[in-house]
Amino acid sequence: MTAATTTFRWREPSILPGFGLALGITVTALSLIVLIPLAALFLKAASAGPADIWAVATSPRTLAALKLSFSAALFAALVNAVFGLILAWVLVRYDFPGRRLIDAAVDLPFALPTAVAGISLAAIYAPNGWVGSLLAPLAFKLTIPFTGLSFGFDGKVAYTPLGVMVALIFIGLPFVVRTVQPVLEELQSDVEEAAALLGASRARTIFRVILPPVLPALMTGFVLAFARAVGEYGSVIFIAGNVPMVSEIAPLLIVIRLEQFDYAGAAVVATMMLLISFTLILAGNLIQARARRRFGDV
Amino acid sequence: MSDAILPSAVTATPARSPSRARGESPAVQVVLIAVSLAFLLLFLLLPLVTVFIEAAAKGWEAYRAAITEPDALAAIRLTLLVAAIAVPFNIVVGIAAAWAVAKFEFRGKNLLISLIDLPFSVSPVISGLVFVLLFGAQGYFGPWLQANDLKIVFALPGLILATVFVTFPFVARELIPHMQSLGSSDDEAALTLGASPWRVFFCVTLPNVKWSLFYGVLLCNARAMGEFGAVAVVSGKIRGLTNTMPLHIEILYNEYMGAAAFAVASLLAGLALVTLVLKTLLEWRYGDAIAASRRH
Amino acid sequence: MTRPVYSRLLRAGLVLGAFTLCFGVVAGARAQTELLNVSYDPTRELYREINAAFIAEWNAKHPDKKIATIRQSHGGSGAQARTVIDGLNADVVTLALAGDIDAVAERSKKLPLDWQKRLPHNSSPYTSTIVFLVRKGNPKAIKDWGDLVKPGVQIITPNPKTSGGARWNYLAAWAYAEKAFNKDEGKVRDYIAKLLANVPVLDTGARGATTTFTQRGIGDVFLSWENEAFLALKEFGADKFDIVVPSLSILAEPPVALVDGNVDAKKTREQAQAYLEFLYTPKGQAIIAKNFYRPRNPEAADAKDIANFPKVELVTIDDVFGSWKKAQPTHFGDGGTFDQLYKPAR
Numbered sequence: 001m002t003a004a005t006t007t008f009r010w011r012e013p014s015i016l017p018g019f020g021l022a023l024g025i026t027v028t029a030l031s032l033i034v035l036i037p038l039a040a041l042f043l044k045a046a047s048a049g050p051a052d053i054w055a056v057a058t059s060p061r062t063l064a065a066l067k068l069s070f071s072a073a074l075f076a077a078l079v080n081a082v083f084g085l086i087l088a089w090v091l092v093r094y095d096f097p098g099r100r101l102i103d104a105a106v107d108l109p110f111a112l113p114t115a116v117a118g119i120s121l122a123a124i125y126a127p128n129g130w131v132g133s134l135l136a137p138l139a140f141k142l143t144i145p146f147t148g149l150s151f152g153f154d155g156k157v158a159y160t161p162l163g164v165m166v167a168l169i170f171i172g173l174p175f176v177v178r179t180v181q182p183v184l185e186e187l188q189s190d191v192e193e194a195a196a197l198l199g200a201s202r203a204r205t206i207f208r209v210i211l212p213p214v215l216p217a218l219m220t221g222f223v224l225a226f227a228r229a230v231g232e233y234g235s236v237i238f239i240a241g242n243v244p245m246v247s248e249i250a251p252l253l254i255v256i257r258l259e260q261f262d263y264a265g266a267a268v269v270a271t272m273m274l275l276i277s278f279t280l281i282l283a284g285n286l287i288q289a290r291a292r293r294r295f296g297d298v
Numbered sequence: 299m300s301d302a303i304l305p306s307a308v309t310a311t312p313a314r315s316p317s318r319a320r321g322e323s324p325a326v327q328v329v330l331i332a333v334s335l336a337f338l339l340l341f342l343l344l345p346l347v348t349v350f351i352e353a354a355a356k357g358w359e360a361y362r363a364a365i366t367e368p369d370a371l372a373a374i375r376l377t378l379l380v381a382a383i384a385v386p387f388n389i390v391v392g393i394a395a396a397w398a399v400a401k402f403e404f405r406g407k408n409l410l411i412s413l414i415d416l417p418f419s420v421s422p423v424i425s426g427l428v429f430v431l432l433f434g435a436q437g438y439f440g441p442w443l444q445a446n447d448l449k450i451v452f453a454l455p456g457l458i459l460a461t462v463f464v465t466f467p468f469v470a471r472e473l474i475p476h477m478q479s480l481g482s483s484d485d486e487a488a489l490t491l492g493a494s495p496w497r498v499f500f501c502v503t504l505p506n507v508k509w510s511l512f513y514g515v516l517l518c519n520a521r522a523m524g525e526f527g528a529v530a531v532v533s534g535k536i537r538g539l540t541n542t543m544p545l546h547i548e549i550l551y552n553e554y555m556g557a558a559a560f561a562v563a564s565l566l567a568g569l570a571l572v573t574l575v576l577k578t579l580l581e582w583r584y585g586d587a588i589a590a591s592r593r594h
Numbered sequence: 595m596t597r598p599v600y601s602r603l604l605r606a607g608l609v610l611g612a613f614t615l616c617f618g619v620v621a622g623a624r625a626q627t628e629l630l631n632v633s634y635d636p637t638r639e640l641y642r643e644i645n646a647a648f649i650a651e652w653n654a655k656h657p658d659k660k661i662a663t664i665r666q667s668h669g670g671s672g673a674q675a676r677t678v679i680d681g682l683n684a685d686v687v688t689l690a691l692a693g694d695i696d697a698v699a700e701r702s703k704k705l706p707l708d709w710q711k712r713l714p715h716n717s718s719p720y721t722s723t724i725v726f727l728v729r730k731g732n733p734k735a736i737k738d739w740g741d742l743v744k745p746g747v748q749i750i751t752p753n754p755k756t757s758g759g760a761r762w763n764y765l766a767a768w769a770y771a772e773k774a775f776n777k778d779e780g781k782v783r784d785y786i787a788k789l790l791a792n793v794p795v796l797d798t799g800a801r802g803a804t805t806t807f808t809q810r811g812i813g814d815v816f817l818s819w820e821n822e823a824f825l826a827l828k829e830f831g832a833d834k835f836d837i838v839v840p841s842l843s844i845l846a847e848p849p850v851a852l853v854d855g856n857v858d859a860k861k862t863r864e865q866a867q868a869y870l871e872f873l874y875t876p877k878g879q880a881i882i883a884k885n886f887y888r889p890r891n892p893e894a895a896d897a898k899d900i901a902n903f904p905k906v907e908l909v910t911i912d913d914v915f916g917s918w919k920k921a922q923p924t925h926f927g928d929g930g931t932f933d934q935l936y937k938p939a940r
Contacts, residue, residue, distance in 0.1 A: 011404035016485055019402050025394035026410070029387075033463050034417055037428035041437055044431050061933075087334045092318040094327055102335070104578040108342050110517055111570030113524025115544040116563040119551055120345040130348075131340065138769040159795045159812060168339050223419075231421025232555065234526030234544070240797040242753065244936060248796075251527065256798070258427065258531070259673040259756045261697055262928070266571065267431065270424045277419050294580040330791070342658070435681030435702060447859075453683040535683040536630060536667045549668070552801040553638055554829045 038274075045271040048264035056268040063245050066272065069250040070280075072161060073229035076168035079224045087212075091177070093186040106177045108191035109170055114234030119135025119265075120230065121167055124240040125158040132157055159241030164249060167235040174226030184213050223284035230277050300566050307502055332347050349567045352560035363549075363567060366559035372538040373546035374565070379454070380520040380542065384461040392469025394510070397503070399470075400477030401485070412472065417466045426531025429456055433582045457542065460528040465518045472514030483577065520573050563569030614741040626662035629866055632684035634671040634758055634848070635801040640885040641666055641688070645662045648872045652865065661693040661865055668677045670799035671758030674791075678702065678853065685857050685866040688850040690758020690800075693918040695851050702854025702872060703812035718847035720887035723908055724759075725808065726838040727816040727823045734814045738840045739770040742815065743788040750813035751793055752803040754932050758848070761926060766844035768925070769914045773842060787935040808835070818845070821886035825903065837904075845908040899906070 011019070045053065057064060067203045091103050110115065135157055139142050157163050187210065195205045233251040241247040249258075257266035299566065304419055322330070353361060364370060401406060428588045431437050433450035443450060466491065488498045504511070526544040533540045539547065543566055550559035595798045608732065629718035633641060653660045667682070671690035678684050679701045691697055699705045700807055710749055728736050734747055742749055750761040768782065775781035795812055797803040800822055804932045807816040808830050815838075818826070823837050851869050857863040864876040881897030892900050915921040925931045 001382055011402060014402055014482070016401050016482055016490060018499070020403075022394040022398035023402075023404075025391060026414075028392040029394075030410075030413055030466075030496060033459065033466055034413065037432055037463065038416075038420075040431045041424065041428045043438075044622060046335055048333050083334070083337045086330055087337065090330050090334045091563075094331060096331055099402065100578065100582075104337060105338060105342055106453075106576065107574055108346060108570060111520040111572075111573045112346065113526060113544050113563075113566045115526040116349060116524070116566055119547070119563065120348040120352070120808065124344055124348055126810040126812070152445075158810065160807070166341070170302065171346065173341065174370060179496075189885060227419040229425070231419065232527075232531075233421060233423045235799075241797045242798060243794065244753075250796075251421045252422070254423050254427060254532070255673075256753070256755055257669060259676050259798075260928075261672075261679065263431065263436065265928075270421070270427055273421060274419075274424065283421055293358045379683075430680055433681075434679075436679060440681060449681070449683075452677060480865075517861060534667055534677050535669055536665045536682075538663070539665055552635070552799075552805070554805075554825075 012198045016297040041202050041267050041270055041274075044264055046268035048268055050263065053268050054104075061248070062269055062272070064245040064279055065248050065253040066248040066276070067267075068161060068164065068229055068246075068248065069273070070276065072164045072171075072249070073168055073232075076119065076165050076172055076229050077222050077226035079165075079169050080172045080225045081178045081218060083222060084173055084216060084225075085180055087173075088180040088184055091170045092126070094179060106174050109174050111170075114171065114232065116165060116236070117170055118235035118238035120156050121170060121235065122163075125163060125166055125239060127156055129158070149156040158239050159247065161247050163241065164236055164247060166241050168232060171232055171235055172229050175228065176218070176221035177218045180214060183217040185211065208276040219284060219287060223281055224285075225276055228279055231273065346394060346567060346570075349563050351558055353564040354558060355560070356557040358415050360557055361561045361564075364555070364561035367558075369538045369541065370546060370562055372545045373541045375563070376454075376457070376541065377523050377543040380461050381519055382455050383458050384522045385515060385519050386470050388465055389511070389515060391466070392473055392514060392518075393504075395470040396473035396477050396507075397499075399474050400480075403467055405492035414470050415467050416460045417463050418471075420463075422464055422525065422527030423531060425528040428461050429532050433554070439526065443588075452536070452540060453533045454540075455521075457529050457533040460532045461522050461525055464525050464528050468521060469511065469514035472510045473507055476510040477503075482508055487508050509580065511581070516573050516577060520570060523569060596918065600883050604828075605708070617618070624884075626660065628662055628860055629664045629685045629862060629869060630667065631681065631686050631869075632667045632674050632678055632682060633688040634674060634690040635668055635799045636759070636819050636825070637688060637848075638666070638668050640821075640887060643881050643885065644873065644878060647877060648869055651872070651877070652868060657687075659865065664869070670752070671903065673798070675715055675781060676792065678704075679713070680846050683856045683860065684853050685860065686850060686852055686861050686870055688848070690848050691761060691847050691849070691918060692903075693761075693850055693922040694758060695916065697809060699907065699920050702853075702855065704853050705851060706854070709851045710849060712852070713850065714874060714892050715886055716847055717849040717851055718890075719850060719870075719878065720889055722820045722846045722848065722887055723843045723906060724763050724817060724840075724846065725820045725823050725843065725904075725906075726840060727818045727826060728814065728838050730834055730836055731809045731840050732836055733927045736838055739767055739842070740774065740869065741786060742792065742851075743768075747792050747815065748794050748813040749789065749792045750795060750797075750803050750807040750816040751801050753796045753798055756798045757800055757803075758771075759819050759822070759846075760803075760817075760818075762844055762846045764925065765911060766842075766917060767871045767919060768808075769844055769909050772914065783798050783935055785938065786931070790932075820888070820903070824886035839904040841908050842909065844908045 044114075048056070052180060087102075089104065091106075102197050115215055122129075124130050125135075127133065127136055157166060191209055195209045200208070231251060233249075233255075236249055237252055240249060240252070242252055250269060254266045254273075257263075257269060302419065342478050367373075395410075398404075399411060401496060430451055432439055434440050435444060437451075450459070486501050487497050488502045489495070493501070524544060525542075526548075529542055530545060530548075533542065534543055535541060535545055535549070537549070543562060547559050547566075550556075550562065607830060631641060633644075641664075645666070649664065659816065667677070667684070667795070669677075673694045675687070675694040675698050676688060677686055678698050687695055688697060695705075695709060696707070699709055709905050713913050726736060727848040728734070736740070736742065736743075736747065741747065747904075751763045754760040754764045764786075767786060771782040775785065793808050795803070797806055803816065803935075804818065804822055804826055806812050808826050817821075823835075827835055827837065850873065852866055852870060853864070854863075857866045872880070874890070879889040879891045879894040880896060880899075883889045883892070883899040886902065888903055889895050889900075910919060911918060923930060
């Protein structure tokens with residue numbers, strides 16, 4: 001790729017043709033399909049007037065829904081980051097029967113329609129479902145790290161915030177595995193060997209040699225899983241319980257506002273969701289860019 | 299949102315020697331494998347198995363009846379139609395976007411990539427909502443559309459728009475990093491040797507990235523056929539007319555026809571499996587080629 | 595050479611796309627008359643039967659103006675009203691409560707504001723009420739509204755913000771409390787708050803709530819449309835659930851209306867009007883009773899079906915709340931009593 005030059009030019013010269021056509025198609029489609037509709041959303045939200053926007057944005061129900069959506073997504077992404085990393089590690093490093101099958105199965109959430117996933121997850125995790133009935137006797141108190149939320153686990157998963165998380169874990173898993181996997185595959189094993197030869201313990205090797213270069217990819221996967229989970233609707237509503245202030249996710253609140261003919265209110269909640277996700281994704285990208293600079297682009 | 303945030307569907311699996319597994323003790327390995335398997339079983343495989351078990355609950359005849367009932371057939375046709383329009387559209391745009399982004403250097407490129415990625419982090423519900431705000435009877439273009447007797451939301455165009463919005467990044471996301479990593483020397487060489495631009499594109503560029511393109515299309519198609527949240531907002535849920543398969547599943551589920559709902563769901567789950575099998579077979583067959591072409 | 599393959603593929607794709615597009619357009623432009631009935635959740639079975647009977651009767655009488663199909667759309671009542679407001683071209687709306695059709699009339703201006711006067715009985719060809727569905731043997735001994743606020747009783751009801759049935763539930767509970775506490779507003783509000791605190795799942799529509807209660811096994815009592823409760827017994831077996839009839843309930847009048855703006859544009863006024871009037875005919879009333887809705891004209895229905903309906907003291911919304919136009923903003927608007935009283939326990 002050509003290096004960036006200091007002269008002010010809109011685009012680097014190239015002998016390849018088709019720039020105008022390609023960019024034209026892209027920008028036109030992007031504007032028509034994505035940008036203009038999103039602009040309409042902001043316009044609608046703005047039409048509510050500052051007082052109404054403030055009222056909707058700060059209503060306890062909106063805040064509770066946003067808090068649930070973002071904290072459940074965060075928690076699900078964390079779970080996915082941990083288990084996704086283990087899964088990717090197992091798939092890359094170990095050979096065991098059925099490895100290829102497992103590898104293929106990881107992509108299932110990409111391919112399985114979310115509504116189908118939601119219905120079957122609800123069936124499995126309901127108190128009378130296969131897993132739900134096993135979990136029922138295992139009541140305990142669960143505190144979610146970093147969010148300060150704590151849930152008394154009364155043996156129920158479906159129709160509680162835990163149900164939301166189960167659905168979000170389902171849809172987010174492949175993002176972590178698929179971003180971490182290629183990086184793990186390309187890791188040079190000689191560095192590891194050197195570390196081992198120099199007397200580093202396995203744990204030390206893992207934390208000091210293997211993890212650092214994997215971290216940016218893990219971060220990317222985490223951000224992707226998180227971004228996808230925040231907005232998820234289809235798989236969640238079947239298993240969530242949808243109780244306002246407890247298990248009502250922000251996208252559902254948008255739908256409910258819409259069904260009360262409150263278009264501007266729906267647009268305000270939607271805009272808040274978008275702005276928060278963008279900020280978080282941007283922050284994630286910045287952290288990642290910094291990590292990349294530090295450890296090199298692996 | 300910039301370079302290489304791509305949940306790469308391609309998992310190149312180069313031949314690995316058992317010696318690479320050295321490091322953890324066998325006990326740790328077994329534990330890690332067991333943890334992974336248990337996690338997958340609990341969260342991924344169980345839901346899939348449930349779909350098929352529930353679908354078969356009432357026997358083969360009921361299953362056949364559920365998927366050949368007129369409303370179900372209409373839903374299947376509609377889903378195929380929507381995908382048949384949305385996916386090719388996204389292929390064309392995805393290739394154009396990848397060409398512009400990967401082969402040229404220009405200002406605002408990172409912004410463009412971020413914008414292409416945008417729909418991915420937008421809630422499906424919002425993707426539907428924006429089109430209602432634009433084209434609904436109370437929307438910005440609503441009165442004009444009504445005056446001209448045009449229907450967008452609650453009709454085919456709305457379903458297609460919502461689907462295109464949701465699947466917009468899929469093809470481009472797969473192609474951009476791949477084309478970037480390949481560079482443009484092949485194309486430049488062909489061009490210098492006198493090939494016409496279209497010939498370069500069809501004979502050099504496309505063959506180089508065909509597998510990424512194929513993966514992108516597979517994922518795009520799976521999402522297009524399975525999308526629920528966005529189409530639910532713009533569909534109007536008219537049986538036999540604007541009901542796609544995922545919506546039809548919800549309707550059946552709400553009519554106490556659980557077995558029928560899971561029967562239709564099993565078709566989509568089957569599609570998901572076919573997608574995965576195709577992908578795996580390709581990796582198996584062309585694993586080395588893919589790995590070679592994607593190494594960056 | 596690979597080129598021919600690719601360009602052929604591309605061309606084939608384009609042709610296929612164009613073909614499907616044309617096919618879609620042609621398929622959409624078929625000449626025969628279609629009606630679209632936008633309805634709420636629990637009427638699916640009712641209108642399936644009504645539609646078949648009406649089409650048969652109409653087509654026999656009017657061979658020149660045959661109706662090909664009557665399309666159905668079902669969902670939460672509020673959600674359905676929203677889609678009509680947003681431009682879904684329904685010929686008729688058959689929703690859970692007058693308030694939702696009022697909203698359609700006000701916002702879309704496609705039907706006059708006094709639509710409810712155009713058909714007999716407040717434009718409601720059938721009525722229903724709210725009853726309790728409990729698990730077999732009534733293990734929590736729920737007999738009346740007062741038992742719902744006992745600690746440890748879990749109540750399933752849909753969300754009144756999106757479900758018409760849930761609004762009837764809420765108002766029925768309110769009406770009971772007004773009577774029980776002699777209109778002491780503080781005690782009424784306290785009762786409703788306690789009742790809402792016992793709700794663990796709040797589905798968006800009546801059907802979702804039924805599924806939660808019957809198939810997922812959540813909750814001790816399900817506040818349900820009477821017709822929905824009967825249907826649940828029929829679908830899942832009378833050995834699983836019991837119906838409990840409270841001492842007092844509300845007369846729910848789900849109304850129907852012609853959407854003038856749409857039928858005039860589609861030139862289907864005659865058929866759509868006949869369709870709604872069919873609901874009031876003896877044949878229509880019999881089908882209504884068979885599907886567990888209370889007919890306006892019980893003599894027309896099968897005596898066996900009528901015998902199903904328990905006797906219950908029914909109050910009307912006009913008696914207790916004035917009208918839907920008053921009840922809707924007071925109780926279900928932003929900051930209404932539901933918003934004030936709904937404080938779920940963590």
